[in-house]
Amino acid sequence: xxxxxxxxxxxxxxxxxxxxxxxxxxxxxxxxxxxxxxxxxxxxxxxxxxxxxxxxxxxxxxxxxxxxxxxxxxxxxxxxxxxxxxxxxxxxxxxxxxxxxxxxxxxxxxxxxxxxxxxxxxxxxxxxxxxxxxxxxxxxxxxxxxxxxxxxxxxxxxxxxxxxxxxxxxxxxxxxxxxxxxxx
Amino acid sequence: xxxxxxxxxxxxxxxxxxxxxxxxxxxxxxxxxxxxxxxxxxxxxxxxxxxxxxxxxxxxxxxxxxxxxxxxxxxxxxxxxxxxxxxxxxxxxxxxxxxxxxxxxxxxxxxxxxxxxxxxxxxxxxxxxxxxxxxxxxxxxxxxxxxxxxxxxxxxxxxxxxxxxxxxxxxxxxxxxxxxxxxx
Amino acid sequence: xxxxxxxxxxxxxxxxxxxxxxxxxxxxxxxxxxxxxxxxxxxxxxxxxxxxxxxxxxxxxxxxxxxxxxxxxxxxxxxxxxxxxxxxxxxxxxxxxxxxxxxxxxxxxxxxxxxxxxxxxxxxxxxxxxxxxxxxxxxxxxxxxxxxxxxxxxxxxxxxxxxxxxxxxxxxxxxxxxxxxxxx
Amino acid sequence: xxxxxxxxxxxxxxxxxxxxxxxxxxxxxxxxxxxxxxxxxxxxxxxxxxxxxxxxxxxxxxxxxxxxxxxxxxxxxxxxxxxxxxxxxxxxxxxxxxxxxxxxxxxxxxxxxxxxxxxxxxxxxxxxxxxxxxxxxxxxxxxxxxxxxxxxxxxxxxxxxxxxxxxxxxxxxxxxxxxxxxxx
Numbered sequence: 001x002x003x004x005x006x007x008x009x010x011x012x013x014x015x016x017x018x019x020x021x022x023x024x025x026x027x028x029x030x031x032x033x034x035x036x037x038x039x040x041x042x043x044x045x046x047x048x049x050x051x052x053x054x055x056x057x058x059x060x061x062x063x064x065x066x067x068x069x070x071x072x073x074x075x076x077x078x079x080x081x082x083x084x085x086x087x088x089x090x091x092x093x094x095x096x097x098x099x100x101x102x103x104x105x106x107x108x109x110x111x112x113x114x115x116x117x118x119x120x121x122x123x124x125x126x127x128x129x130x131x132x133x134x135x136x137x138x139x140x141x142x143x144x145x146x147x148x149x150x151x152x153x154x155x156x157x158x159x160x161x162x163x164x165x166x167x168x169x170x171x172x173x174x175x176x177x178x179x180x181x182x183x184x
Numbered sequence: 185x186x187x188x189x190x191x192x193x194x195x196x197x198x199x200x201x202x203x204x205x206x207x208x209x210x211x212x213x214x215x216x217x218x219x220x221x222x223x224x225x226x227x228x229x230x231x232x233x234x235x236x237x238x239x240x241x242x243x244x245x246x247x248x249x250x251x252x253x254x255x256x257x258x259x260x261x262x263x264x265x266x267x268x269x270x271x272x273x274x275x276x277x278x279x280x281x282x283x284x285x286x287x288x289x290x291x292x293x294x295x296x297x298x299x300x301x302x303x304x305x306x307x308x309x310x311x312x313x314x315x316x317x318x319x320x321x322x323x324x325x326x327x328x329x330x331x332x333x334x335x336x337x338x339x340x341x342x343x344x345x346x347x348x349x350x351x352x353x354x355x356x357x358x359x360x361x362x363x364x365x366x367x368x
Numbered sequence: 369x370x371x372x373x374x375x376x377x378x379x380x381x382x383x384x385x386x387x388x389x390x391x392x393x394x395x396x397x398x399x400x401x402x403x404x405x406x407x408x409x410x411x412x413x414x415x416x417x418x419x420x421x422x423x424x425x426x427x428x429x430x431x432x433x434x435x436x437x438x439x440x441x442x443x444x445x446x447x448x449x450x451x452x453x454x455x456x457x458x459x460x461x462x463x464x465x466x467x468x469x470x471x472x473x474x475x476x477x478x479x480x481x482x483x484x485x486x487x488x489x490x491x492x493x494x495x496x497x498x499x500x501x502x503x504x505x506x507x508x509x510x511x512x513x514x515x516x517x518x519x520x521x522x523x524x525x526x527x528x529x530x531x532x533x534x535x536x537x538x539x540x541x542x543x544x545x546x547x548x549x550x551x552x
Numbered sequence: 553x554x555x556x557x558x559x560x561x562x563x564x565x566x567x568x569x570x571x572x573x574x575x576x577x578x579x580x581x582x583x584x585x586x587x588x589x590x591x592x593x594x595x596x597x598x599x600x601x602x603x604x605x606x607x608x609x610x611x612x613x614x615x616x617x618x619x620x621x622x623x624x625x626x627x628x629x630x631x632x633x634x635x636x637x638x639x640x641x642x643x644x645x646x647x648x649x650x651x652x653x654x655x656x657x658x659x660x661x662x663x664x665x666x667x668x669x670x671x672x673x674x675x676x677x678x679x680x681x682x683x684x685x686x687x688x689x690x691x692x693x694x695x696x697x698x699x700x701x702x703x704x705x706x707x708x709x710x711x712x713x714x715x716x717x718x719x720x721x722x723x724x725x726x727x728x729x730x731x732x733x734x735x736x
Contacts, residue, residue: 188452189452253437255458268372270373271409272435272456273373274437275474276460276471277474286461287458287459290461291457291459
């Protein structure tokens, strides 16, 4: 791996149509902020119609002066974030619901999952299939909660590493990316 | 919808590296055969390195004189099936592990899941996100078993309809595609 | 290559927003018809908003009792063809304008180009880059005319083989697919 | 458009297997450098096997302290650039030869083409189809030379704006992105 490139960490989580509490939004922002403080680039799924925990992580990263990349679907760069929390927009050209998510996760060195519905579970499964380390924050409900500490199938290739807090999630993801890098 | 086009039904299930019993392979073949008898096109995930329950369904469909479409990854049409059970090969140009699976499911009117690891669960989640009906065969283990009769997230958009046998799965998928067609 | 699979021949050409004469439409239909008579599957770019020379080829193929595959963009199978000239619809999940076209060409054993604007030239270039043989019908204007008998860059990997009529185009494409198959 | 986001300008040009002179490599580097000086993010096609004019532009941008994004094919982030000239790597999951190129161009606000074979022409055509402004440097040979000042088809939607030098190319691309932004 290119020694000078920052780690690219994806933050995955519920979209606003799933409804999530202010508390989980705070966790997502804290994850983004801590990743930025650890000199990581935050990669997130940029929506065009509403907010998400993934977008909240980008907001947190920018508060801490970090770098953010939003991966969106279809064409057109007019994403939901108008506040300028997205340094780079990638238009995957693929539809949302699995296609865009594939490009998003494929571009990450590791991912952190918070709560999450079908999209977040898809993202964890893609990461598993691509051998990209996963940290899932327990206590946030949804698929992240269900998968924390679990394997994704009987191949038992790797577990979603469980974390209890934003702090622990970022610490664990940092050690995972370093470990995986050495293996390569 | 084009009135003359046959329904395109995807059959999703474990790949051979997950290991599955002869019994589940028989179920997959029977699903393929029954879909062909119901005048459906069987859409399956064509691998380049090994067999799968999805491929077994294509075999079953051809035994019954059906039409099969294999959706593969990357480029190059040299797929694992050398017996001629694939009428049409689609090269998605996308990597396996979520990308190819997205094109595969997106091209189906409905899907049937049998047993299945991370790939099959990804395919069910894509179907859910794209509003494509899903039948999951209970008693086959894996993610199909876990999801049979369940919603995929708190949006509760639709359940994976549970079936106990190949026969029931095909009956249920036929009524689902007709119902969804009317709704459109 | 799978011995029993029919050759999958793509027919590429102008979309209706470019405007083309009835004469070129006839050529496209004849190409489709002759491919069907030669036992080929016709692969075409299925639009959702208007007709195209590619769609005309599918019409011709169906008149001759052939098999047709329409590769469309985005999601949703509601394509422009309502007459039932499409046996199988593939939803690439990718946007039109290069993405869908990539899946389309990647799924062909060879392509025939008729007239054509930017989309058709993109398709010829993709074929060239993927080492998929190309026949271009001279005398139909557009990029097919410009490229007939020409290389696509200084690599001189292969030429667009020139043909003057639908008949000659299909004869040449049949000998090209057989030649390429032997080389593999 | 997000007011704070830097313009994302793609630099497209021959890959090293086409062979290009030191002179053109210098032009590409100068384009990258000038884009960085104009506060643009340089988006380039990251190869895994060899150098390219696109990669040269990223080198130039980094010399001037700019930000660079490399869009690569398939999976795996082990790209040709080992010097650290790539701030962010996007893995498109799509094959090279049209697929990766689509994600690359779709993620640009405008592109500059230098010399170039089939890949560069594909990229200009994708830009044309997606309504993304194009500057082509005349005098560099290849498709950039052929298309400088020309329309891409009879739709005459837009021309590849001709430039004679790296300086002029960057000046023209800056005025084009501003003009297109206003139109939106």
